[in-house]
Amino acid sequence: MAWEQARARARDSAGQPLPLVTRDLDAALGHALAASLTALTGPTALTSQTDVPPAGSVPAPPRRQEGRTGEVLLPAGTVVTPVVLGLAAAAGHDRLAVHRRPCVELLLLDEELPRSGPARAHRAPDVIGPLLHPWLTRHGAEVIGRRRVQEDTARVRDALRDSTADVVVAAGGTAAGPTDPLRTALGGSGARLLVDSVAVRPGHPMLLAELPPFPDGRPRLLVGLPGDPQAAVAGAVTLAVPLLRRLGGHADPEPYRMSAAVDLPGHPHDTRLLPVRRAAHGVAPLACDGPAKLLGLAVADGLAVVPPGGAPAGTDVEVLEVPGP
Known part of the structure; x- marks a missing residue:
C-alpha cells in the first residue's frame, strides 16, 4: 500500500x-x-x-x-x-x-525473553518503549500499560485478547516470516488486516488491524510497528499518530513543508522518511539514518517525506514531527 x-x-x-x-x-x-x-x-x-x-x-x-x-x-x-x-x-x-483520550497499551515483542523461567540478566534494553510512550501521550493517547511479551504466537495472542486498550501498539514481530508471530497471532484471533505493509522505508512491514470488539461492542484496533527504532517511528507517524488524532477528535494538521537545501536521497521504488536538520536554505539529510539507529532521530528536526527516486535541491517536501518533548 x-x-x-x-x-x-x-x-x-x-x-x-x-x-x-x-x-x-x-x-x-x-x-x-x-x-x-x-x-x-x-x-x-x-x-x-x-x-x-x-x-x-x-x-x-x-x-x-x-x-x-x-x-x-x-x-x-x-x-x-x-x-x-x-x-x-x-x-x-x-x-x-x-x-475521551484513546487508551493505548504498548506491547514490546521480545525474542530474548525466555519461554519459561526468569528473564535473562543481560537481555537487550527496551529502547522503543521510552521513545514512544511520551510521544503517543503528546498526541492525545492515555498510555495505560507497557509490557514485554515473548515472541511466541500463543503469548502474543493472549496479550492481544486480554488488553483493555482502545488501541494496542505492538513493536516487533511484524515481518512476514516464520519467526515473527504477530501476523500469525492476528490470523488466529479473528482480527482483520486493514493495512498489511506499506511502500515506505524504513518501516515497510508495519500493519494496522481491527481486533475483535469488546463485549459491549466497542471497537479495538492494533498498530504493528517494526522492532528497529527508526522503523518503529516511521510506523508511528504513518499509522499510530493519524489514528490517535482522529480518535481524540483532533483536527487534521496542515502539512508542514520546507525546501530541500541539497539533494535528498530516496528509495528506488518506495517513499522514504529521512531524518533531516534545518539548514540556511531548507532541510538537509543526516548521516545516521539506518533503521536500527537512534542518533539521527536524536538530533533531527523532522522526517522529510522523500518520494521514490529522491528529491532534488530546491524541491518542497513535507516534514513530519519526530519524537521530542
Whole structure:
C-alpha cells in the first residue's frame, strides 16, 4: 500500500471520535497538563458567555471580555491547553466538554525473553518503549500499560485478547516470516488486516488491524510497528499518530513543508522518511539514518517525506514531527 494511502486508511479506520466527557475546568487543567484534550465537537466548540453576567455577579471589565455572547472563540477540534482553559474561564464557562483520550497499551515483542523461567540478566534494553510512550501521550493517547511479551504466537495472542486498550501498539514481530508471530497471532484471533505493509522505508512491514470488539461492542484496533527504532517511528507517524488524532477528535494538521537545501536521497521504488536538520536554505539529510539507529532521530528536526527516486535541491517536501518533548 502506498504511504499516503496508508495514512488515510489509519485516519478513516478510527471512525467517529471517542465519546465526549464533561469536566470542570480544574479537572480539565490536570488532563491538559498531562496530555492533549480536544474541545466540544459539533458546529462550535467554545463560545463567549460574558456579555450577560448571571444575576448578582459582578460583570467583567470590558477589557477582559473575550467576545460578544454567542460569538465563536475557538472551533471544534481545538487542542485544550492551559491557555485555552484560561480563555474558557474568561468567557464565562465553568465546565468544558472534551473527547475521551484513546487508551493505548504498548506491547514490546521480545525474542530474548525466555519461554519459561526468569528473564535473562543481560537481555537487550527496551529502547522503543521510552521513545514512544511520551510521544503517543503528546498526541492525545492515555498510555495505560507497557509490557514485554515473548515472541511466541500463543503469548502474543493472549496479550492481544486480554488488553483493555482502545488501541494496542505492538513493536516487533511484524515481518512476514516464520519467526515473527504477530501476523500469525492476528490470523488466529479473528482480527482483520486493514493495512498489511506499506511502500515506505524504513518501516515497510508495519500493519494496522481491527481486533475483535469488546463485549459491549466497542471497537479495538492494533498498530504493528517494526522492532528497529527508526522503523518503529516511521510506523508511528504513518499509522499510530493519524489514528490517535482522529480518535481524540483532533483536527487534521496542515502539512508542514520546507525546501530541500541539497539533494535528498530516496528509495528506488518506495517513499522514504529521512531524518533531516534545518539548514540556511531548507532541510538537509543526516548521516545516521539506518533503521536500527537512534542518533539521527536524536538530533533531527523532522522526517522529510522523500518520494521514490529522491528529491532534488530546491524541491518542497513535507516534514513530519519526530519524537521530542
